Amino acid sequence: MHNIDMDSVEMTLDVMKYALNRITMISPELGKPKKEEELKALVGETVTEKGIGGEKAFQLFKDVLIKATVPIDHPRHLAFVPASPTRASIMFDLVTSASSIHGAYWMEGAGGIFCENEAMKWLVSLTRLPKGAFGVFTSGGTAANLSAMVTARENWRKDEANVGEKGLIITSIGAHSSVKSMAKVIDADVLLIETEDCMTQQDLQNKLDQLTPHERKRLFAVVGTGGTTNAGIIDDLNGIATICEKENLWFHVDAAYGGGALAADSVRHLFNGIERADSITIDPHKWLFSPYDCGAIIYKNPELAREAHSQEGSYLDIFKDEGAQGFNPSDYQIQLTRRVRGLPLWFSLAMHGTDKYKWAVEEGLNLAQLAGRLITENENVELVREPSLSCVLFRRKGWTPEDYRNWTYKNHRDGFALVTPTKWRTGDTFETVARFCFINPDTTEADITAILDSMNLS
Numbered sequence: 001m002h003n004i005d006m007d008s009v010e011m012t013l014d015v016m017k018y019a020l021n022r023i024t025m026i027s028p029e030l031g032k033p034k035k036e037e038e039l040k041a042l043v044g045e046t047v048t049e050k051g052i053g054g055e056k057a058f059q060l061f062k063d064v065l066i067k068a069t070v071p072i073d074h075p076r077h078l079a080f081v082p083a084s085p086t087r088a089s090i091m092f093d094l095v096t097s098a099s100s101i102h103g104a105y106w107m108e109g110a111g112g113i114f115c116e117n118e119a120m121k122w123l124v125s126l127t128r129l130p131k132g133a134f135g136v137f138t139s140g141g142t143a144a145n146l147s148a149m150v151t152a153r154e155n156w157r158k159d160e161a162n163v164g165e166k167g168l169i170i171t172s173i174g175a176h177s178s179v180k181s182m183a184k185v186i187d188a189d190v191l192l193i194e195t196e197d198c199m200t201q202q203d204l205q206n207k208l209d210q211l212t213p214h215e216r217k218r219l220f221a222v223v224g225t226g227g228t229t230n231a232g233i234i235d236d237l238n239g240i241a242t243i244c245e246k247e248n249l250w251f252h253v254d255a256a257y258g259g260g261a262l263a264a265d266s267v268r269h270l271f272n273g274i275e276r277a278d279s280i281t282i283d284p285h286k287w288l289f290s291p292y293d294c295g296a297i298i299y300k301n302p303e304l305a306r307e308a309h310s311q312e313g314s315y316l317d318i319f320k321d322e323g324a325q326g327f328n329p330s331d332y333q334i335q336l337t338r339r340v341r342g343l344p345l346w347f348s349l350a351m352h353g354t355d356k357y358k359w360a361v362e363e364g365l366n367l368a369q370l371a372g373r374l375i376t377e378n379e380n381v382e383l384v385r386e387p388s389l390s391c392v393l394f395r396r397k398g399w400t401p402e403d404y405r406n407w408t409y410k411n412h413r414d415g416f417a418l419v420t421p422t423k424w425r426t427g428d429t430f431e432t433v434a435r436f437c438f439i440n441p442d443t444t445e446a447d448i449t450a451i452l453d454s455m456n457l458s
């Protein structure tokens with residue numbers, strides 16, 4: 001595999017050329033999906049006994065397959081939580097791949113893990129958790145939430161009285177789907193506080209008051225959200241922390257989306273209380289401009305995570321030996337073999353400095369405020385609620401769910417924009433509404449206006 005012939009040199013240059021070209025493109029083509037059969041008909045058999053050759057495979061990728069993907073950094077991709085990795089971080093993602101670093105243990109990955117840890121120190125400083133707090137990079141928010149929940153559960157089960165009990169977690173319906181999903185993985189039950197708006201101290205107290213003694217015994221954690229995915233709402237973190245401290249419950253803050261805004265001075269106060277959490281999830285691949293995939297889990301007391309996650313095996317002993325001494329990321333989350341996925345973030349932070357990150361996050365916040373004003377001035381649309389962080393929920397007057405759906409598909413089909421509807425819940429009613437989520441500082445006022453104008457057609 002290691003013999004370099006002229007063909008592969010040329011291939012390498014082609015690939016590098018493509019990558020460079022893509023990295024410098026500000027508005028890549030907005031691709032659209034095709035059915036699998038259609039794609040198959042277009043590319044034919046690609047995995048064969050003899051191979052079809054790099055040139056052909058790459059050509060098919062460029063001509064057909066990439067066009068069936070949506071570039072998540074497109075300035076008019078405002079659906080879900082978009083992303084906008086810096087050029088520096090993408091370039092260093094290539095370097096990360098080329099360097100073949102095993103990121104599980106310091107013994108093998110020291111230099112790379114050192115860089116990740118430098119970036120992590122900055123993230124931890126944003127949370128203002130007490131000294132000793134630290135974290136590791138994960139594949140995303142889901143893995144980070146799971147790692148935290150396992151740690152919380154294991155810590156709770158240190159009390160013999162809890163061994164054999166099924167755990168219980170309280171969160172709100174504003175929490176991300178992964179919280180409920182990962183509760184299944186650890187076979188815990190979830191009790192939902194019935195609000196999509198800010199979960200308050202009183203909401204949580206009311207829920208606790210309704211628990212049976214056995215439920216109270218089973219309860220081990222509360223998950224607050226630092227920026228809901230749907231609407232950018234931040235729970236009353238101080239209020240929740242007060243109850244968790246009093247009741248001896250693990251307090252996890254899921255700030256997978258909103259965590260980037262900890263860097264923004266204009267909204268930092270909204271997160272007050274996050275420094276009292278036991279664990280915090282932040283996704284650098286959302287609002288900290290890292291390429292996929294890069295999440296992070298931060299613990300107030302990392303030792304508890306190590307007790308929960310450190311894997312044992314005769315083949316692993318050497319890594320934990322004195323001679324290998326250093327920080328082993330695999331001890332603090334669910335994954336063993338791991339990419340040093342914090343490395344692209346480190347390089348970009350080192351290159352640009354943290355002020356640039358503050359600026360870029362503030363840009364997302366500004367875009368949401370700008371969109372709010374444009375919506376208010378436009379007679380066809382109205383805000384469902386004030387913009388929160390970089391999320392804007394608004395309605396097109398007179399539209400049915402079907403109208404929103406058709407509008408989304410038409411914009412996507414035209415290669416113009418990807419903006420998707422969502423539902424907003426008030427009491428027991430769910431209303432279909434339109435939603436913007438801004439991340440990319442290259443999105444312009446003209447982009448927003450053009451998207452609002454596209455709602456006039458139907």
Ligand SMILES: *Cc1c(COP(=O)(O)O)cnc(C)c1O
Binds near residue numbers: 254295
């Ligand atoms: C996106 C998101 C997640 C899931 O993160 P992944 O990186 O997609 O696994 C969890 N929680 C919140 C609040 C999110 O916005």
